Amino acid sequence: MFNQSAVTEFLLLAFSDRRELQILHVVIFLVTYVVALMGNLLVILAVAFDHCLHTPMYFFLMNLSILDLSSISVTVPKSIANSLLNTRTISYSGCVAQVFLFFFLTTNNFIVLTLMAYDRYVAICKPLYYKTIMNLRLCAQMMAGAWFFALLYSVMHTGNTFWLPFCSSNVIDKFFCDVPQILSISCSDAGISELLLLTISACLYFIDFLFIVVSYFHIFSAVFKIPSKHGRHKAYTTCLPHLTVISLFISTGIIAYVKPSSHPPAVLDLIVDVLYSVLPPVMNPVIYSMRNKEIKAAIRKLMAWKFFPQTKLFSFWL
DSSP: OOOOTTOSEEEOOOSOSSHHHHHHHHHHHHHHHHHHHHHHHHHHHHHHHOGGGOSHHHHHHHHHHHHHHHHHHHHHHHHHHHHHTTOOEEEHHHHHHHHHHHHHHHHHHHHHHHHHHHHHHHHHHSGGGHHHHSOHHHHHHHHHHHHHHHHHHHHHHHHHHHTSOOOSOOBOSSSSOOHHHHHHTOSSOOHHHHHHHHHHHHHHHHHHHHHHHHHHHHHHHHHTTOOSHHHHHHHHHHHHHHHHHHHHHHHHHHHHHHSOOOSSOOHHHHHHHHHHHHHHHHHHHHHHHHSOHHHHHHHHHHHHHHHOHHHHTTGGGO
8 A cells, every 4th residue: 555665764853953952842742741641631531420521512522632632642752752762763654653643633633623513503503402413322423423534534645645655855844744744755746646635635624614614603693692691601601612622723734734834944834833733632621621610620520539539439420
């Protein structure tokens, strides 16, 4: 499936050649990774163990946290290890795996955000039919469909990228393997391949984005008709975090892939890559828990059960 040609490994972008700055990079990335790990794990455990959160909205939120945790684990640990070992290398198979997993997880992430928009649409615009429409079976089917579609999409992207021969250079101007940078070092004409990838990606994300826009058009139309101030506030509380996460995901992605990259890469290119691949998994748990009383209450109960198990063992389930 893949044309390995003469290349057996790739050289990723180093943050610095100075040992002091490499250690600083390790510390910053390690702290960031631990924060993302703890934040997303808290959301996952809170939803899993609190029966009050066993609803479609939190089911999708738990899946989003799983994807965020997985996506940052694909790129950041390898970058930390390279800085610690003072190396830039990643094996050919490791690069293939990184491209596949990153595309799979980020694509799945955006599909889940789209499903969450549909969930909010049904909850606000069709509240009487919410439990009937958003039943457990439908939620499981939608998630299974999202994972299956993301899998096919990632296989197509990865296969379409790595069938090209690499014979002139193995230097990737990014701290992780990504398709545009890999296509740029291929020694064959990647124009048609790159155009195909861009067209398919643009169509996929545009359809999802259009679905989200239409959903929120109906949502806000319904919210404006709610007579009580408390009801409108409750609707905004559940929708605004979701809109913030979508805006963060789309804006960082557009900046990362639309902005022309320089060779050699400038500091701005590195900052954009970090924002796109690292910032959303770190910020998403914060955004969703900041104004969500149910999540904060579940996390407090989880922490109390963890640190005071003798007194809180049974109250967590009440």
